[in-house]
Amino acid sequence: MATVDTNTPHDALDLVNSQRKKGVEFVVMAILILCSLVAVLVTVGIVLSLIFEAYRFFERIPMTEFLFGTQWSPQTALRADQVAAEGAFGAVPLITGTLLISFIAMCVATPLGLMSAIYLSEYASKRFRDFVKPALEILAGIPTVVYGFFAALTVAPLLRSGGESVGLNVSSESALAAGLIMGMMIIPLISSLSDDVINSVPQAMRDASLGLGATHSETIRKVVLPSAIPGVAGALLLAASRAIGETMIVVMAAGLAANLTANPLEAVTTITAQIVALLTGDQEFDSAKTLSAFALGLLLFVVTLCLNIIALRIVRKYQEQYD
Amino acid sequence: MSKTAIITAKDVDVFYGDKQALDKIALDIPEYKVTSLIGPSGCGKSTFLRCINRMNDLVPIARVEGDIRIAGQDIYAPEVDVVALRAQVGMVFQKPNPFPKSIYENVAYGPKIHGLAKGKTEMDELVQWALEKAGLWNEVKDRLDQPGTGLSGGQQQRLCIARTIAVKPKVVLMDEPCSALDPIATAIIEELIDELRQNFTIVIVTHSMQQAARVSQRTAFFHLGTLVETGPTKNIFTSPEDERTQNYITGRIG
Amino acid sequence: MTDLISPSSQLKGRKSAETRFQWYGRGAIFVSLLFLVVMVGSILTKGVGAFGTTNVAIEVDLGPDAIDPANPADARFEKIVKDALKTQFPEAKKRKDRRMIYGLLSNDMGFELERFVEANPEAIGGTATVWFRASDDFDAVAKGAVDRSLPEDERRMSDKEIAWIDQLTEQGAVERTFNWSFFTNGDSREPELAGILSALMGSALTLLVCFCISFPVAILAAIYLEEFAPKNRFSDLIEVNINNLAAVPSIVFGLLGLSMFLNTFGMPRSSPLVGGLVLSLMTLPTIIIAARASLRAVPPSIREAALGMGASPVQATFHHVAPLALPGILTGTIVGMAQALGETAPLLMIGMVAFIVDVPDSILEPATALPVQIFLWADAPERAFVEKTSAAIIVLLLFLVTMNIIAILLRRKFEKRF
Structure with missing residues (x-):
């Protein structure tokens, strides 16, 4: 074996200095990090501004009254002996109203969205899929103000006259109209998320079931869906969070009457609709009325954030399971 | 004829997370020669190659220990700038990977970032020199502004070689440069490699023993993360000292 | 022997369950798409009429009694039109009837005549036939939107008014033209005069601000997260943050804008600057997520090639990876901008609801x-x-459709590059 002489000197190579501009690159990296911090700053900004303004509200109105009070009338005093003209700030009717409308929306959107997703991912031909998926995406791309307009001007009167003809008294700003339309709005969200989830169920599991002589629908119901359930649950939670936070549809179709009711034919109001009502128009920024909007905003943010975190965690875990 | 080692590796260990990929590699690579690294897949030959220009730095879980010197300088020393290192140690990859830009820009990119050419004419000369060296000039001189991705596979790989040598590195690393090419393109590249050793030290990883025999003067045989045997190519192929080398070249392991 | 051909009754039941199940799926898709068609269709049919407008020709007296030829700008144009209407309909004597005939034309009739005189100074001194814009109620009758079979007190137009309109129509003094003013006017209390130009400009300015902020910030953030960020808890935090931010209700961003930009920083209320800022924060997550996906789609061989020839990571990213990912990033940006264009709630919070x-x-x-x-x-x-x-919804939807088509074409064009 030939030996190699390692001691002969070489032309010196410069491995230390390069043409790169270290200073420039340092600045570039700093800018990059700064930009990705913007997202964090926005969250911090949201939390701080909501907490700060809500704190000022809770200085005037105790938090327990806000969370458990059943009267909401920020405009006028309820009783003569009440302090100044500050109204009642019990958020319970708003919370129940929000939940009622979101519940109706989920009742509409869950079966429709889920069945659409199942059909698209399990049965549909490629051509059918290529046509229907973009069409559903259109539904997702329509601004909510358009849904609100449709709900208020077409669906609500229709429900009202329909109700009259069968002897039901339907409010012209019924929870049902807002809920139905909101349900339509979140169908594409549920169907596209569930579609992803169903597609990530391994083919081997389907093959196993089909190989035992199960029909396709039995395979879907007994094998595919059960293993997709966590992912679907995550999708539904995200959709619910979207419904709770939706604003324009309820502002335009649900009205402002803070009724504590579970009857979908009556008018209810929601957290988001009240925020809009409280903050549009000129406001002095010190009144409890204006500040209460931030307390409602904080409530909304906390609830949707919790839903989102749980949902995203479920979806992530689910994806890891099959990766 | 005295052989001068330009690259010396001592006690090189590489870990990917907990897994050890290379174990105590010691190898000297002579200047202006072609050295081929052979061995069954997964033996660590590519890993070792990527240590020489520190491409392993890009793998977050990779850890390199030991001592690798080029022209006497420790390339893992803290003051070494990987960018300066890679300007001296160029690399040609398994699959031709020209930038989706024009042929000219592909070759001019390296000299541009390293500031090797002053002015347009100097750059034009450098690009022509590199393309001539890579044996591609006559085929592309009329369409330098066309995308490099439009060339055939073999031409793309020669473009990548031109791109690498345009920076005028000391060492050119080649990671199975012909594995994605047909036999005719492979033959052209092998011929090219033989010519390039006049100006460059070449280290080539190959899974083809015939190729190692054809192009290289020295061969190192890797197996399961260790360097089994190294020596002049004809010795390795005609009278290997280690039984594992024997088994490999006769096709019993691989 | 087992029969593989003729199904047992149990199997028949299972087969029909299968068929039913498939029909549920088709039904769900059908209902969703039907809703889309009904909603868009009803808006289209309702809105199409607004793109036309009704004009009425009235002969006006521009004689020296009405307009001083030396000083035409001082004339009382509205009175001239009203007088012309009185001449046209001599039977309208009572105050109420007079008000009704004035109501046939839009409130702008005085200005319209003034514009006519400015454009045709030679008409001063004689009589001229001038086309005036009809009022919204006239317009409704002219396009047949008023049901004449209804009893008089149930519709907006009385029999008398309808008779006048019919009389004008018979004289050939009524025409329908494309309603350009819908695109060239600002908002107005009068429906026949209201246009969307001010709102369109407002949207354009807001989107401009939104784009100028969210596009660079999102790209740079995506580049950092995808190309440079070490895998640690800090990067994880940013990642979780972005995903959550994408799902925060839009109205919360409005509250942030109100409390932070307006009250704390004292930026001008109702301005596109603040609107754009708020919307850019909202679209940031969308663009970042899209940009990261398209950066991830750039093959690693490109990075290796650049790094292998001694490009620094920053050079490799900005010279090679980012340009290749740009079409994908642009697609994501357009989708984000479309989202911002349709967004309403946060703008209400920062006072962009003014009558402009x-x-x-x-x-x-x-x-x-x-x-x-x-x-x-x-x-x-x-x-x-x-x-x-x-x-206005039709116009908005057209913009959104255009943006999305551009995004799709862009995606198609660059999709098969690698």
Whole structure:
């Protein structure tokens, strides 16, 4: 074996200095990090501004009254002996109203969205899929103000006259109209998320079931869906969070009457609709009325954030399971 | 004829997370020669190659220990700038990977970032020199502004070689440069490699023993993360000292 | 022997369950798409009328009694038109009837005549036939939107008014033209005069601000997260943050804008600057997520090639990876901008709901945006605003469709590059 002489000197190579501009690159990296911090700053900004303004509200109105009070009338005093003209700030009717409308929306959107997703991912031909998926995406791309307009001007009167003809008294700003339309709005969200989830169920599991002589629908119901359930649950939670936070549809179709009711034919109001009502128009920024909007905003943010975190965690875990 | 080692590796260990990929590699690579690294897949030959220009730095879980010197300088020393290192140690990859830009820009990119050419004419000369060296000039001189991705596979790989040598590195690393090419393109590249050793030290990883025999003067045989045997190519192929080398070249392991 | 051909009764049941199940799926898709068709269809049919307008020819007296030829600008143009109407309909003697004939034309009739005289100074001194814009109620009758079979007290137009309109129509003094003013006017209390130009400009300025902020920030953030960020808890935090931010209700961003930009930083209320800022924070997550996906799609061989020849990571990213990912990033940005264009709720919070007649020409002036204009008009009591609202929605949807088509074409064009 030939030996190699390692001691002969070489032309010196410069491995230390390069043409790169270290200073420039340092600045570039700093800018990059700064930009990705913007997202964090926005969250911090949201939390701080909501907490700060809500704190000022809770200085005037105790938090327990806000969370458990059943009267909401920020405009006028309820009783003569009440302090100044500050109204009642019990958020319970708003919370129940929000939940009622979101519940109706989920009742509409869950079966429709889920069945659409199942059909698209399990049965549909490629051509059918290529046509229907973009069409559903259109539904997702329509601004909510358009849904609100449709709900208020077409669906609500229709429900009202329909109700009259069968002897039901339907409010012209019924929870049902807002809920139905909101349900339509979140169908594409549920169907596209569930579609992803169903597609990530391994083919081997389907093959196993089909190989035992199960029909396709039995395979879907007994094998595919059960293993997709966590992912679907995550999708539904995200959709619910979207419904709770939706604003324009309820502002335009649900009205402002803070009724504590579970009857979908009556008018209810929601957290988001009240925020809009409280903050549009000129406001002095010190009144409890204006500040209460931030307390409602904080409530909304906390609830949707919790839903989102749980949902995203479920979806992530689910994806890891099959990766 | 005295052989001068330009690259010396001592006690090189590489870990990917907990897994050890290379174990105590010691190898000297002579200047202006072609050295081929052979061995069954997964033996660590590519890993070792990527240590020489520190491409392993890009793998977050990779850890390199030991001592690798080029022209006497420790390339893992803290003051070494990987960018300066890679300007001296160029690399040609398994699959031709020209930038989706024009042929000219592909070759001019390296000299541009390293500031090797002053002015347009100097750059034009450098690009022509590199393309001539890579044996591609006559085929592309009329369409330098066309995308490099439009060339055939073999031409793309020669473009990548031109791109690498345009920076005028000391060492050119080649990671199975012909594995994605047909036999005719492979033959052209092998011929090219033989010519390039006049100006460059070449280290080539190959899974083809015939190729190692054809192009290289020295061969190192890797197996399961260790360097089994190294020596002049004809010795390795005609009278290997280690039984594992024997088994490999006769096709019993691989 | 087992029969593989003729199904048992149990199998028949299972087969029909299979068929039923498939029909549920088809039904769900059908209902969703039907809803889409009905909603868009109803808005289209409602809104299409607003793109036309009704004009009425009235002969006006521009004689020396009405207009001083030396000083035409001082003339009382509205009175001239009203007098012309009185001459046209001599039977309208009572005050109420007079008001009705004036109501056939839009409130702008005085200005319209003034513009006519300015453009045709030679008409001064004689009589001239001038086309005036009809009022919204006239317009409704002219396009047949008023049901004449209804009893008089149930419709907006009385028999008398309808008779006058018919009389004018018979004389050939009524024409319908394309309603250009819908695109060239600002908002107005009068439906026949209301246009979307100020809202369109407001939206354009707002989107401009939004784009200028969110595009660079999102790209740079995506580049950092995808190309440079070490895998640690800090990067994880940013990642979780972005995903959550994408799901925060839009109105919360409005509250942030109100409390932070308006009250703390004292930025101008109702301005496209603040609107754009708020919307950019909202679209940031969308663009970042899209940009990261397209950076991830750039093959690693490109990075290796650049790094292998001694490009620094920053050079490799900015010279090679980012340019290749740009089409994908642009697609994501357009989708994000489309989202921002349709967004309403946060703009309500920062006061972009003002009644804006003038077209804003800077990002600091009060402005409104197209979706907010839709919201405002949807609330207006006049029937004719329903039509206007639908027409504004059609314009908004056209913009959104255009943006999405551009995004799709861009994606198609660059999709097969690697």
